[in-house]
Amino acid sequence: xxxxxxxxxxxxxxxxxxxxxxxxxxxxxxxxxxxxxxxxxxxxxxxxxxxxxxxxxxxxxxxxxxxxxxxxxxxxxxxxxxxxxxxxxxxxxxxxxxxxxxxxxxxxxxxxxxxxxxxxxxxxxxxxxxxxxxxxxxxxxxxxxxxxxxxxxxxxxxxxxxxxxxxxxxxxxxxxxxxxxxxxxxxxxxxxxxxxxxxxxxxxxxxxxxxxxxxxxxxxxxxxxxxxxxxxxxxxxxxxxxxxxxxxxxxxxxxxxxxxxxxxxxxxxxxxxxxxxxxxxxxxxxxxxxxxxxxxxxxxxxxxxxxxxxxxxxxxxxxxxxxxxxxxxxxxxxxxxxxxxxxxxxxxxxxxxxxxxxxxxxxxxxxxxxxxxxxxxxxxxxxxxxxxxxxxxxxxxxxxxxxxxxxxxxxxxxxxxxxxxxxxxxxxxxxxxxxxxxxxxxxxxxxxxxxxxxxxxxxxxxxxxxxxxxxxxxxxxxxxxxxxxxxxxxxxxxxxxxxxxxxxxxxxxxxxxxxxxxxxxxxxxxxxxxxxxxxxxxxxxxxxxxxxxxxxxxxxxxxxxxxxxxxxxxxxxxxxxxxxxxxxxxxxxxxxxxxxxxxxxxxxxxxxxxxxxxxxxxxxxxxxxxxxxxxxxxxxxxxxxxxxxxxxxxxxxxxxxxxxxxxxxxxxxxxxxxxxxxxxxxxxxxxxxxxxxxxxxxxxxxxxxxxxxxxxxxxxxxxxxxxxxxxxxxxxxxxxxxxxxxxxxxxxxxxxxxxx
Amino acid sequence: xxxxxxxxxxxxxxxxxxxxxxxxxxxxxxxxxxxxxxxxxxxxxxxxxxxxxxxxxxxxxxxxxxxxxxxxxxxxxxxxxxxxxxxxxxxxxxxxxxxxxxxxxxxxxxxxxxxxxxxxxxxxxxxxxxxxxxxxxxxxxxxxxxxxxxxxxxxxxxxxxxxxxxxxxxxxxxxxxxxxxxxxxxxxxxxxxxxxxxxxxxxxxxxxxxxxxxxxxx
Numbered sequence: 001x002x003x004x005x006x007x008x009x010x011x012x013x014x015x016x017x018x019x020x021x022x023x024x025x026x027x028x029x030x031x032x033x034x035x036x037x038x039x040x041x042x043x044x045x046x047x048x049x050x051x052x053x054x055x056x057x058x059x060x061x062x063x064x065x066x067x068x069x070x071x072x073x074x075x076x077x078x079x080x081x082x083x084x085x086x087x088x089x090x091x092x093x094x095x096x097x098x099x100x101x102x103x104x105x106x107x108x109x110x111x112x113x114x115x116x117x118x119x120x121x122x123x124x125x126x127x128x129x130x131x132x133x134x135x136x137x138x139x140x141x142x143x144x145x146x147x148x149x150x151x152x153x154x155x156x157x158x159x160x161x162x163x164x165x166x167x168x169x170x171x172x173x174x175x176x177x178x179x180x181x182x183x184x185x186x187x188x189x190x191x192x193x194x195x196x197x198x199x200x201x202x203x204x205x206x207x208x209x210x211x212x213x214x215x216x217x218x219x220x221x222x223x224x225x226x227x228x229x230x231x232x233x234x235x236x237x238x239x240x241x242x243x244x245x246x247x248x249x250x251x252x253x254x255x256x257x258x259x260x261x262x263x264x265x266x267x268x269x270x271x272x273x274x275x276x277x278x279x280x281x282x283x284x285x286x287x288x289x290x291x292x293x294x295x296x297x298x299x300x301x302x303x304x305x306x307x308x309x310x311x312x313x314x315x316x317x318x319x320x321x322x323x324x325x326x327x328x329x330x331x332x333x334x335x336x337x338x339x340x341x342x343x344x345x346x347x348x349x350x351x352x353x354x355x356x357x358x359x360x361x362x363x364x365x366x367x368x369x370x371x372x373x374x375x376x377x378x379x380x381x382x383x384x385x386x387x388x389x390x391x392x393x394x395x396x397x398x399x400x401x402x403x404x405x406x407x408x409x410x411x412x413x414x415x416x417x418x419x420x421x422x423x424x425x426x427x428x429x430x431x432x433x434x435x436x437x438x439x440x441x442x443x444x445x446x447x448x449x450x451x452x453x454x455x456x457x458x459x460x461x462x463x464x465x466x467x468x469x470x471x472x473x474x475x476x477x478x479x480x481x482x483x484x485x486x487x488x489x490x491x492x493x494x495x496x497x498x499x500x501x502x503x504x505x506x507x508x509x510x511x512x513x514x515x516x517x518x519x520x521x522x523x524x525x526x527x528x529x530x531x532x533x534x535x536x537x538x539x540x541x542x543x544x545x546x547x548x549x550x551x552x553x554x555x556x557x558x559x560x561x562x563x564x565x566x567x568x569x570x571x572x573x574x575x576x577x578x579x580x581x582x583x584x585x586x587x588x589x590x591x592x593x594x595x596x597x598x599x600x601x602x603x604x605x606x607x608x609x610x611x612x613x614x615x616x617x618x619x620x621x622x623x624x625x626x627x628x629x630x631x632x633x634x635x636x637x638x639x640x641x642x643x644x645x646x647x648x649x650x651x652x653x654x655x656x657x658x659x660x661x662x663x664x665x666x667x668x669x670x671x672x673x674x675x676x677x678x679x680x681x682x683x684x685x686x687x688x689x690x691x692x693x694x695x696x697x698x699x700x701x702x703x704x705x706x707x708x709x710x711x712x713x714x715x716x717x718x719x720x721x722x723x724x725x726x727x728x729x730x731x732x733x734x735x736x737x738x739x740x741x742x743x744x745x746x747x748x749x750x751x752x753x754x755x756x
Numbered sequence: 757x758x759x760x761x762x763x764x765x766x767x768x769x770x771x772x773x774x775x776x777x778x779x780x781x782x783x784x785x786x787x788x789x790x791x792x793x794x795x796x797x798x799x800x801x802x803x804x805x806x807x808x809x810x811x812x813x814x815x816x817x818x819x820x821x822x823x824x825x826x827x828x829x830x831x832x833x834x835x836x837x838x839x840x841x842x843x844x845x846x847x848x849x850x851x852x853x854x855x856x857x858x859x860x861x862x863x864x865x866x867x868x869x870x871x872x873x874x875x876x877x878x879x880x881x882x883x884x885x886x887x888x889x890x891x892x893x894x895x896x897x898x899x900x901x902x903x904x905x906x907x908x909x910x911x912x913x914x915x916x917x918x919x920x921x922x923x924x925x926x927x928x929x930x931x932x933x934x935x936x937x938x939x940x941x942x943x944x945x946x947x948x949x950x951x952x953x954x955x956x957x958x959x960x961x962x963x964x965x966x967x968x969x970x971x972x973x974x
Contacts (some may be wrong), residue, residue, distance in 0.1 A: 022783075022790050030786045061784055064889040075890040077780040208773035212892035220773050221894060223910050235968070237805050247968045304971065510780035590917070637775045651783070655776055665802070667974045675802070696803045700974045 006105030014104035015463035016090035021650035042479035045363030075210035093504025119519035139433025140371030143484025151375030160407035173335030174361035183603030189358030204328020208237035249302030250734035251619035257341030259297025267314025274350025281611035341614035353587030370487030378411035383545020412730035438642035441719035492562035503718035620722035627736030643708035657754030664700035678742035757972035771895035774807030778887035814927035820851035824913035826849035916942035
């Protein structure tokens with residue numbers, strides 16, 4: 001039974017989100033901490049170093065950690081206020097079970113009873129419908145140790161192929177493109193390489209709001225003379241002062257890249273020696289780009305022809321460059337093609353694998369990189385191994401002490417997993433670190449699926465919006481209550497250190513998973529006593545894979561302030577045991593990797609990178625006569641993902657309380673909507689009513705809505721579940737939409753606080 | 757203890773991304789007790805995402821102190837203009853009206869003016885003020901002259917501001933494009949507020965100035 005057990009307001013009254021402010025010891029900014037714990041922020045993929053002030057088992061504030069090399073003390077507002085998520089009135093300190101008879105829909109449950117109930121329900125479902133009737137959804141904000149354990153738990157304990165993770169909405173387009181082009185999936189250079197480069201191309205990345213620390217690298221590069229090109233339908237804070245702004249029409253990125261490459265070929269702004277020696281496939285892409293004349297590119301992409309020519313000239317004639325992209329070009333049903341389009345621009349110039357020249361994809365979540373490497377993806381095993389590769393299966397089965405035949409095959413992506421719930425193939429669900437009701441597109445469909453589940457168990461520290469549908473919620477841990485590693489945006493493996501103990505019955509997530517495995521009678525392989533032991537097994541499991549962590553230790557991370565993978569315990573060339581420092585920069589000329597075995601710097605047997613035809617395809621559900629506008633969605637700086645944490649932190653709520661519909665005054669004028677008035681945005685899937693924000697910093701044919709809020713305030717009621725055919729990423733960044741002035745304020749305005 | 761004289765505060769609004777990390781971090785400084793002593797303003801959000809962090813400029817001859825009838829605002833020997841002294845402040849708001857930079861804010865509920873003191877408990881022991889320590893764009897920078905010259909070759913620190921006939925020198929520096937500072941090493945604020953662009957001494961660089969969406973049809 002997975003319908004919501006009580007009225008929304010009753011659940012909110014008890015479980016929030018309530019907006020928490022400084023109280024108790026945290027109000028007194030002069031309270032002396034007992035100790036400072038060097039660790040990292042719990043939010044985005046930048047993973048800024050920070051020192052948490054700890055007193056009486058509570059995080060009471062922070063001190064900048066100026067020695068950590070990536071951010072040198074810098075933090076965004078989320079990093080500053082992150083500590084307020086602890087000691088929160090909404091915190092789950094016991095397990096709870098669905099209880100429609102109770103005042104707030106859920107009642108407390110003793111931890112052991114909760115584990116026993118969950119185990120018996122999983123056993124019942126699997127006995128009745130088969131092991132594959134259980135699905136698992138995991139997340140990339142977890143430590144790498146936990147993501148590894150989740151993959152192992154699904155395959156070894158539950159014996160289901162159906163595990164996937166919320167990186168499916170984040171890094172998969174970039175990952176798939178990297179795999180196709182380079183044979184390895186990681187940003188190629190440390191960010192410090194950006195400073196001193198001649199051109200930086202920011203493709204679909206609102207750096208200032210989604211990865212603020214990267215801004216200083218960009219500005220520092222500009223101080224050294226770099227030109228900044230920004231491609232975005234909105235004039236974001238980094239676009240405001242950039243040298244060239246490309247106001248691309250949502251969903252037309254691949255056309256723009258093809259048009260730029262067309263001009264580079266025409267003017268022979270190419271590195272022929274690099275193309276001949278280190279790549280394959282150039283002729284095919286040259287042939288594809290021939291049709292993308294500047295005039296046609298301008299017409300399709302919405303970028304003026306003179307700007308396309310300027311971009312091609314600057315990019316084509318530079319000696320050093322850095323290109324990075326993020327969800328802006330990746331959240332598309334053409335996301336992999338878009339990402340490949342950028343890679344083609346990089347490879348055509350040969351400006352990769354060198355100091356001051358690189359390519360990167362900005363990770364969204366804390367462990368957006370590590371979380372996509374060690375086996376919680378539906379088609380993957382640890383070490384970036386492939387679940388259908390017989391050798392890979394054999395190796396991992398050996399590490400896990402199981403027969404290879406008992407290792408399930410590939411599952412399906414997170415959205416397809418919901419479709420399998422819809423069709424009745426999957427009856428039970430376990431989720432951790434994932435709030436799909438807010439974060440997946442077309443949330444009416446997701447709600448319908450959740451209501452069909454026979455049994456749903458969620459692990460979380462707050463009752464997130466999806467967990468309202470749960471039969472049991474197990475009280476998990478905050479980031480500061482556990483230790484482990486994550487891999488940040490540059491590919492640098494870093495260490496999260498424990499600051500405080502879990503309150504009440506809350507448990508570190510890996511202990512909960514192991515308790516479940518034992519209660520299911522399949523505890524073998526789930527007897528780790530600390531994260532370090534999980535990491536040691538992960539090191540062995542990743543050894544010989546492309547994402548090789550075998551040479552990384554907690555001590556080495558601390559000593560070096562991070563270790564860039566691949567980091568080998570044995571030199572892949574000589575087989576000798578080595579003390580390898582890691583690999584800050586990929587693809588350097590003459591470098592050796594275990595796939596190419598010396599034949600070249602890229603991770604294919606011939607050592608060469610691949611050009612891939614990056615074809616433009618119009619978006620699914622494109623703007624048309626009936627729905628004439630483009631809807632695009634994204635983030636604001638003070639909130640993170642589905643807002644489970646940030647919508648509970650008072651100062652972050654106050655900074656941006658509620659979502660607004662951003663629109664251009666020309667559009668607003670035509671619709672008769674003024675700044676601050678209520679407006680209704682509608683697509684083929686639904687409608688929501690929010691206040692309008694009328695600004696000239698957005699394309700007049702496009703509206704923008706940030707997605708951190710649930711239910712009546714969620715633009716994912718509007719977005720479409722169209723997915724990229726390769727990466728399966730949803731098309732969040734564009735769909736046809738229409739807007740009208742609302743008749744009056746929506747009903748929720750009178751009953752809900754802004755963050756609810 | 758005093759702020760070491762080789763450490764300076766520099767502001768570059770060109771870099772500002774409006775994230776409010778400075779405002780949020782200001783509340784965390786020990787003596788600020790959960791209140792922010794600074795603010796961040798959009799210049800004209802309807803037309804630009806340009807924002808400006810408003811920290812105290814710490815004037816050589818602080819107008820706020822000069823107009824204070826209660827002598828509540830003190831400038832310490834190291835050039836830091838302190839927030840109003842609680843026993844003296846009468847919350848008259850003279851300083852709020854008089855400050856040419858719009859820095860002080862009156863807290864009616866507590867009957868006191870509070871403003872940026874450069875995190876005196878931190879800066880006086882050589883630590884960065886909270887805002888400059890965290891600022892992700894380093895629009896707020898705290899360090900030495902040598903560091904800023906090495907890190908910011910495109911701009912020059914300027915600390916002279918012209919408001920009509922009043923010239924103000926400040927301890928805090930504003931970064932100005934190098935060629936502009938070479939011609940006129942001060943900011944003529946009155947001229948900058950003039951809406952005739954030719955007269956402007958400073959230009960807010962922005963892409964939107966020539967409407968990149970001119971051709972887009974609705």
